[in-house]
Amino acid sequence: MIHFIVSILLQAIVVLFVFPWIHSDFRVKGDATNAIWIVIGFIVLNWIVRWLFVISTLGLGWLLYYLSLGLLGLLANAIVLILLSRMFPNLLGVPSFSAAFWGGLCLSLASLLMRR
Incomplete structure (x- = not known):
């Protein structure tokens, strides 16, 4: 449990x-608690989007993910960040898809760092 909390704090x-x-223009509006809520929303929405992708591709989503060398996962992260900015415009501002892509990459690297 402590590992999960530290992971959320690192991503925040x-x-x-x-x-x-x-x-x-790519920033969290407000204080650090808003960043923690954004990270929690990112984790939940990312899990939902990835499972919808796997279900909609009849299980071939994992194969496509590995064949694309993880690029589909990074695209999913960017889409999740854009969805979060649309759902909570007073918490997160995402200026473009490329900024969301690089932000998703940074969050993935932080998550990967905590898995090791």
Whole structure:
């Protein structure tokens, strides 16, 4: 459980400090608690989108994911960040798809770092 909490905190730090480096308009509006809520929403929505992708491809989603060398996962992360910014415009501002793509990559790297 502590590992999960530390992972959320690390991803919140990425949201707070790395996202503005990607693009000046790509930021969380408010304080650190909003960043934690964004990360929790990202985890939940990412899980839902990935399972919908697997179900809609009749189980071939995992094969497509590995054949694309993870690019489909990064695209899913970008779509989730854009969805979060549309669902909660007062919490997160995402200026473009490319910024969302790089932000999703940074969140994936932070998550990968915590798995090791």
